[in-house]
Amino acid sequence: MDEICQRKGRIVRRNRHLGQKTASHGFGRQFVQIAEASDVDRRQIVLVPGAAVPLLALDLPEKLRGIAREQVARRQLQDRLSLGADDIEMRPFHGLNGKGWHQVLVADTELLQTWRSQIPRGRNVVLPDYLALPTANGVWAVHADNTGVSVRLGPDDGFGGQADAALAALSEGMADPDQKPKCVLMVGEPWPELVALAQDNNVTVVENAADVAKIEGLEVPTVLTHGELACNLSRDPALVRGRLRNQIKPWRWPVALLMIAIALWTASDLLEIQRLRAERIAIQTATEQVVRDVFVPNGPILDVRSQVQQAEAAMRQSSVTDNEVPNALALFERVGVTIHGSGARMLRASSLDGTRLDLLVETSGFAAADALTSALAGNGLEILVVGSRRTQDGAGVRTELQLISTGQGGQL
Secondary structure (H helix, E strand, O other): OHHHHHHHHHHHHHHHHHHHHHHOOOOOOOEEEHHHHHHOOOOOEEEEOHHHOOEEEOOOOOOOOHHHHHHHHHHHHHHHHOOOOOOEEEEEEOOOOOOOOOEEEEEEHHHHHHHHHOOHHHOOOEEEHHHHOOEOOOEEEEEEEOOEEEEEEEOOEEEEEOHHHHHHHHHHHHHOOOOOOOEEEEEOOOOHHHHHHHHHOOOEEEOOHHHHHHOOOOOOOEOOOOOHHHHOOOOOHHHHHHHHHHHHHHHHHHHHHHHHHHHHHHHHHHHHHHHHHHHHHHHHHHHHHHHHHHHOOOOOOOOHHHHHHHHHHHHHHHHOOOOOOOOHHHHHHHHHHHHHHOOOEEEEEEOOOOOOEEEEEEEOOHHHHHHHHHHHHOOOEEEEEEEEEEOOOOOOEEEEEEEEEOOOOOOO
């Protein structure tokens, strides 16, 4: 129990110590000024003077994205400030606009390195002090003390500086109907000159963020809810990108070899596909040439198989002379005597094209069917046995035959 009480006592003393360090600055317990960062808690955000980190607006193309957008922004800053690339560091201020940012935070490189060296372990988020102020549309949040002034003119604007210069800039804003706020929120100590300026312009001044919501059309200002943490100054973005490149560098050759292998495999497949396509075209061309020379000398070739079959049937029919069985009826006359003499019974005779004779005959058995087929084939006929099967009563065999004259003109 004593150990638990001692731990609670240490926690209470630590929180009280943190509160004493930050309460005097008016930003709350989660923030600490850079001058007191030597004993900062890892969960606290370190604030640096806003006058040293201005928020500047640039004219950037809408469609430009990523590193290219940052490079164009850096060139514009160098031209505007007449400084070298190593003299300043830049952070895009995205706010709530996502990728289409037009503002940047700018700071001196040596000064940033000095601030980073003052933070133990360098793990804390570092922000300009005006980004730690609560903000909402139509509200100016102002913090003033003996070191200077921090002003948040809305979610997308803010600055820091000396009281005289800040008051002059705020006077111009009050005179502009487009920039004039509906309310001024005083954070920390009051600033009499600004209070008088607001009263002269009929602008309400409040000291509590909750009182802002009482004004029609305004919402309660909030802290760090408008993309401020993305502007962390504790790390050099160029150094982070350099480390990332070093981490990726060992993988460049394996990835390159893999991409080359994929490219070669794809190329070989494409070559094989092209070879097969060329071979198919060559075969198709040769086939059409043969069909054109032999079977279809005139007219279009639409269906090779069908047109060749028709031409072949026509050629076969035209090659049969009058003495070599001109039609199926003559075939039927030739085979009738042989079938009758063999003792077989003709059940059906038909012809589809007038040149071929289809027969269904019934014999006493398979041997008699084979003898009949041999007798017909030996007399100038081409015989095709379609099928043979026993009758239902098993007393005989039915055989289906196709007969075509071979042109030898033998006697049956």
